[in-house]
Amino acid sequence: MSQHAISVHNLYRYFGPLKAVNGVSFEIPHGSVCGFVGANGAGKTTTMRILASLDYPTLGVAEICGYNVVSHPEEVRRLIGWMPDHFGNYEHMTVVEYLDFYARALGFKGKERRQRVQEVMEFTDLVPLAERFSNKLSKGNTQRLGLGRALLQDPQVLIMDEPAAGLDPKARVELKSLIRVLANEGKTIFISSHILSELGEMCDSLLFINGGRIVHHGDAESMKRDTDTAGGLLYDVQVLGNPEDLSAWCLLQPKVEFMEARKQGGRLRITTTELGDAAEILHRMIKDGLKVTEFHREERNLEDAFIDMLGKIDRGEIGSGKPPPMPELKAFNPPSADV
Amino acid sequence: MSTPTITPAVELSASDRSTAGLNDFSDRLPPMLVKELRQGLRARTFVGVFLGLQLFLGIVMLFATMASGLDGAGEAVSRIIFLFFSLAVLVVQPLRAMNALHAEIKTTTIDMMVLTRLNARRIVAGKWASIVGQTLLLFVSIVPYLILRYFFGGMNLFAELLALGSLCLLSACLTAFNVGLSSNSAIIVRGILPLGLAVSMFIFMIFMMEEFDEFLEFFALEDDNLAIFLGLVAGALYLAWTAFGLGVAAIAPAAENHSTLNRLVTLGTMALIGVILFVADADADEVPFFIGAIAFPGLVLALCESNFLMPRVTLPFIRRGALGKLMGAFLYPCWTSGVQFAALLSAIVLGIGGLIMFTSGSYRFGKEEFTVLCSLLGSALFPALFLAFFQKRINNRIGLYFAILIGSYALMLALIAVAESTNVDEAMWLFCWLPPVHLYMVDDSSFPDEIVMITSLIFTSLYLGALLFHAWANYRTIRTAEEEAELTYLTPAKENQNA
Numbered sequence: 001m002s003q004h005a006i007s008v009h010n011l012y013r014y015f016g017p018l019k020a021v022n023g024v025s026f027e028i029p030h031g032s033v034c035g036f037v038g039a040n041g042a043g044k045t046t047t048m049r050i051l052a053s054l055d056y057p058t059l060g061v062a063e064i065c066g067y068n069v070v071s072h073p074e075e076v077r078r079l080i081g082w083m084p085d086h087f088g089n090y091e092h093m094t095v096v097e098y099l100d101f102y103a104r105a106l107g108f109k110g111k112e113r114r115q116r117v118q119e120v121m122e123f124t125d126l127v128p129l130a131e132r133f134s135n136k137l138s139k140g141n142t143q144r145l146g147l148g149r150a151l152l153q154d155p156q157v158l159i160m161d162e163p164a165a166g167l168d169p170k171a172r173v174e175l176k177s178l179i180r181v182l183a184n185e186g187k188t189i190f191i192s193s194h195i196l197s198e199l200g201e202m203c204d205s206l207l208f209i210n211g212g213r214i215v216h217h218g219d220a221e222s223m224k225r226d227t228d229t230a231g232g233l234l235y236d237v238q239v240l241g242n243p244e245d246l247s248a249w250c251l252l253q254p255k256v257e258f259m260e261a262r263k264q265g266g267r268l269r270i271t272t273t274e275l276g277d278a279a280e281i282l283h284r285m286i287k288d289g290l291k292v293t294e295f296h297r298e299e300r301n302l303e304d305a306f307i308d309m310l311g312k313i314d315r316g317e318i319g320s321g322k323p324p325p326m327p328e329l330k331a332f333n334p335p336s337a338d339v
Numbered sequence: 340m341s342t343p344t345i346t347p348a349v350e351l352s353a354s355d356r357s358t359a360g361l362n363d364f365s366d367r368l369p370p371m372l373v374k375e376l377r378q379g380l381r382a383r384t385f386v387g388v389f390l391g392l393q394l395f396l397g398i399v400m401l402f403a404t405m406a407s408g409l410d411g412a413g414e415a416v417s418r419i420i421f422l423f424f425s426l427a428v429l430v431v432q433p434l435r436a437m438n439a440l441h442a443e444i445k446t447t448t449i450d451m452m453v454l455t456r457l458n459a460r461r462i463v464a465g466k467w468a469s470i471v472g473q474t475l476l477l478f479v480s481i482v483p484y485l486i487l488r489y490f491f492g493g494m495n496l497f498a499e500l501l502a503l504g505s506l507c508l509l510s511a512c513l514t515a516f517n518v519g520l521s522s523n524s525a526i527i528v529r530g531i532l533p534l535g536l537a538v539s540m541f542i543f544m545i546f547m548m549e550e551f552d553e554f555l556e557f558f559a560l561e562d563d564n565l566a567i568f569l570g571l572v573a574g575a576l577y578l579a580w581t582a583f584g585l586g587v588a589a590i591a592p593a594a595e596n597h598s599t600l601n602r603l604v605t606l607g608t609m610a611l612i613g614v615i616l617f618v619a620d621a622d623a624d625e626v627p628f629f630i631g632a633i634a635f636p637g638l639v640l641a642l643c644e645s646n647f648l649m650p651r652v653t654l655p656f657i658r659r660g661a662l663g664k665l666m667g668a669f670l671y672p673c674w675t676s677g678v679q680f681a682a683l684l685s686a687i688v689l690g691i692g693g694l695i696m697f698t699s700g701s702y703r704f705g706k707e708e709f710t711v712l713c714s715l716l717g718s719a720l721f722p723a724l725f726l727a728f729f730q731k732r733i734n735n736r737i738g739l740y741f742a743i744l745i746g747s748y749a750l751m752l753a754l755i756a757v758a759e760s761t762n763v764d765e766a767m768w769l770f771c772w773l774p775p776v777h778l779y780m781v782d783d784s785s786f787p788d789e790i791v792m793i794t795s796l797i798f799t800s801l802y803l804g805a806l807l808f809h810a811w812a813n814y815r816t817i818r819t820a821e822e823e824a825e826l827t828y829l830t831p832a833k834e835n836q837n838a
Contacts (some may be wrong), residue, residue, distance in 0.1 A: 070594065070649070071649070073592050074749070077454045077456075078456075084451075088447060089444070090448065092377070092381035095375055096357050096358060096361065102455060106455050106456060114362075117361065121357060
């Protein structure tokens, strides 16, 4: 068995002039949960599709449990469960028939097939919806159906592209708990999401991709730490009266940075770690006539780290180096989609 | 009297109940067929056609029974049965395949399917089999009407059954054709070609109704009709297979090679049709056109290959040494070998045509016929030049191929209209580089046959030469793939053996 569940080395995927994936390398060990973070168009879906053997790299190697996704797609497909961000469902086909079709297509027969469908429906809580047409489900139920389909062959590696996109909070919580159960079962989960706080809670590591390149790979804490170049502490401040007074006041203050406006105030970064300085700033606020009703310290979260990371990239502090030059293309020059 | 003991029914859990109905189709049936039947039998189109057919035929039978004493009542019933049945199976059913694969591709459900153990051919075959299964259901449903019609008299049972069976076969071929084309995103391929076929089937139906007696007479299979019938069946099956291959190639991963089989089937069918024509003692002048018609789909598919070859695909060839590599040069699924295969087909077709023209002395296959053959071949090669020289910018090669092919014939029609209205036929020489124009020139007495033939031959050879030149310039694709395959798969195996 290969040491890593997912292994990617110098992966490139060009669509004409667009460099969707530009020299990406990373490894994910067996049984870990890895979050894949990046802005829209950063190359997440392309990388995931290549890993699922649904697209070809222009160059480079992608392996699932030691099997190359290009030269051994059949083996790879037996090991993975793929859940795309969006997928169509069939007309005139019920939920149970939908799962039954995929169970048949995966080679399950007779009693085993029915049992597998039943298990998956129970796990994803689809039993009450068994006779509903699959194309008439809500977004949340559709995602559960997609997860059920991906789990039918009990995959070792689960690749999930934005599974929580478009879900309401309740459906998101349900999906998160399902993923947590799967993670506890020891499956390797590679998941992309925009809801970073949730990724931070459930992932062992986070991969940050930007412009087709990996700019960070580590756990959530290291991502927060690495991006916190500005240093300092974050405070939530609520004031009575016009909240814009707070941002105007911050502009005139040393060591204070106005981060974002909130309903009755805003979020400030005090660029010092001395608690005495914070007390001094609060004192100055009151002295300058701001009617402060709340002043409390906030933990840095992944969204902050994400924004900081983007800022650092914009400023050229990280990710500005040239990607490894792509070797000359030989035989392996994949065609554009012909369909 | 003892009271019967009642065994209490075991109450199934909700979960058990939900999967209780999953035995409606046997495990032996292909999954795609099960899926498509579950969906298809609930589709409004099928239900509408099925009920509509029953309703119409029921009413017709009612009226026919009332008029059973009249002469020709039986034949009238036969005509009506054939009319409605052929409308259902030749027009409606094949058109249902028009969007079969594209819908799956568009909604990305095809991604989920290819991740299962279904290979591309099984997916396409399932789509096809389900529609054909429904067509057969329609056929079975009209059998009671045929039995009733038998009692009206004047029925050639064998001919009528064979005719209906042939309509089903034709429907299956048309469905395969449309399923294959449905993989393409270009509306010209996926929409216009099937609609064109449906219109031609409609015209065929009108012709069939007008010449109904002759139509049935053909299916009595007297005289030479058996060989023609078998030839038509072989041709239809081959065309369906080729189009089918188009769909398979569109959704198959690059590690699967379907082109080699398609090309071998093309060569095999050309040989088979040649044998059938020989046995049927067909006119020698028809042979090159029949062989050419068989070569055309294979040639199109070969010319629409992309310049990409997976090293793994070359393995079965390089294991057979130099001979295997030589075969691979014509059979690998890539542009270079596609062009070489197209050159081989062109050489066969032109060779047969030239041989018949020069040796048989048949006055019916002369310069004009050879020019037509050259022109048709040139028309098939012409769009490939665009694919060759703009290949990096082209996404949909088959779509572009057909767009240029149809465009070149449309341009020819426009040029003819201008030439006819202005009486300046000589201006057509300015467009002699456009192969379809030769068809007009050869038909017009103002152009000398021999010069037109030489012109057509020169341009066809020129286009073929240009394609071969481009293909050989890209031969590196094949060589590198073979080298990588040897290094990756064969050398380690040898080293292991030695160790």
